[in-house]
Amino acid sequence: MKLRATLIGFSAILMWSFLALFTAASGQVPPFQLSAICFAIGSLPGIVTFIVRPERLVLLRQPAKVWIIGIAGLFGYHFLYFTALRNAPAVEAGLIAYLWPLLIVVGSALLPGEKLRWYHVIGALLGLAGTILIVGRNGVDFDGAYAVGYGAAFLCAFTWSGYSLLTRRFDAVSTDVVTGFCLATSILSLLCHLALETTTWPNGAFEWLAVLGLGLFPVGAAFYAWDHGVKNGDIQILGAASYAAPLMSTLILTLFGFAEPSWRIAAACLLVTGGAVLAAQEMFRRRKGRVRPRGPSGPSEVRQPALGAQFGDAISKLANSKPGATVHPTRVKSPSDSAACHQSAGTTACGRSPLRISEPSTSVSGSLPSSARWRASGAPR
Structure with missing residues (x-):
């Protein structure tokens, strides 16, 4: 059960790997407008489910703190991330924002029933090193003039890691409630777009398909899968494995001609994969022990x-x-x-x-x- 939930959570990481590709293919749509459209699309499957099975609407009756954490997690993360990109170079802001997997691994020690081991931390640090190779391939230069952007990026990392850890505490809350989080995030993003941006629609069917892909997968199904994974799976493994997202994203961009292959990709692949395997070694041992228990002198x-x-x-x-x-x-x-x-x-x-x-x-x-x-x-x- 826990392994299955962990794999479902990892599917969210796979879907997030396509975020950069779909965003690049969506044209010049402003970020808050794109967020509003995509989260609206992401909420549609849940809305259809409620129409077909109206008895599930009762699952939306949750305490106020559940709604505050959920909406703050989804909307707050994107608002702070876009704010960071507006006020700091994308490379540095992205690196700071990608501290959230490490924060999840370290913060998991505060959760009931969880134990932080040395290999969890080392695995997450290896993943962070691989991410630095990918994101900072053209150099990193932290300038104090961009302090506002850097601060927003730090808050962004804390927001998403905090959301993921707190979601674990509400494991009895159905994943159906994510539909409400997505819908609320769409509305708030629309308000930010109207206040801060100029409307620009996707140009042609290809860009609309990219927007649809964003809404259905990286900004849609991924959040449902992540919710299930962090509630029922191994959150420490998911945290360390999250560093695979920027690596796989770069590989996908390279495959589709948006980036050039380099030795950094190979090195980052080794670091991220090694870190994820190291962080997951306890799960592998448990799995092996169930399949073929061994004693001091051989199989029992x-x-x-x-x-x-x-x-x-x-x-x-x-x-x-x-x-x-x-x-x-x-x-x-x-x-x-x-x-x-x-x-x-x-x-x-x-x-x-x-x-x-x-x-x-x-x-x-x-x-x-x-x-x-x-x-x-x-x-x-």
Whole structure:
């Protein structure tokens, strides 16, 4: 279940990898206008679901804090990101904004039931290093004149990481509520567009298709998938794996001719992939342990002695017992039954023996021969 939810969350990262491609293909549409259109498109699947299944509308009845966190996360992130790009160079602003995966990994230590390990932090730092290679390929120059933009970028990173971590605390809230977040973000983005930008519509069917792709995937389905992933999956792995988005985005842009291949891409690929694998090593170990548990000397194996051997040992014990003993047949217990054998007054009871020998007034000392016992070769202690 947790692995499945983590993979669903990772699908959001894959969809975000197409953000730059679709944005580049959408023409000269201003950012807030584009955000308003795309979030409106992203809310349509949820609206259709509510029309077809109106009983799900009750899922929108959530506490005010859920709505505040959700809308602040989606709209606040984009508002601060666009503000950062308006007031600082795109490279530096983008690098600062992409601190959010690292903040998610570190901040996850504050969540109930989560433990921050060294490999989570190292994995996230490797991913950040790979992102620096990609985003800062033409050099990085932080200038104090752009302090407002840098500040907005930092707030942007804190906003999205905070939204993701707080969403984890509301794991009982249905993902259907993301429809309301998208619709509210669309309306607020439209207000910002009307106040700050000049309207420019996509030119031609190709640009409209790019806008539609943005709304359906990176700015639509991705937020539903991310919500499910951070609520039910491994949030530390998702945080470290998020650094794959700028790398895959660059690879996609290169594939479609919007960027040139270079050694930086290969190096970033190694850093990001290595960081994600390092951060996910605990999940891989758990998965391997469920498929093929191993003990000190190899795979765990439980063997049942032959039925004839069990009866032979029991009859031998009966022959050595005192007169008056009675034999009560009982069922042969399965390997899943209790493995503990114990002796009580007048009874030798073993969860792995087909016969119970009892005496009215005396107890049988000793134990059954070793051949009548269940054996677990190499089983973990």
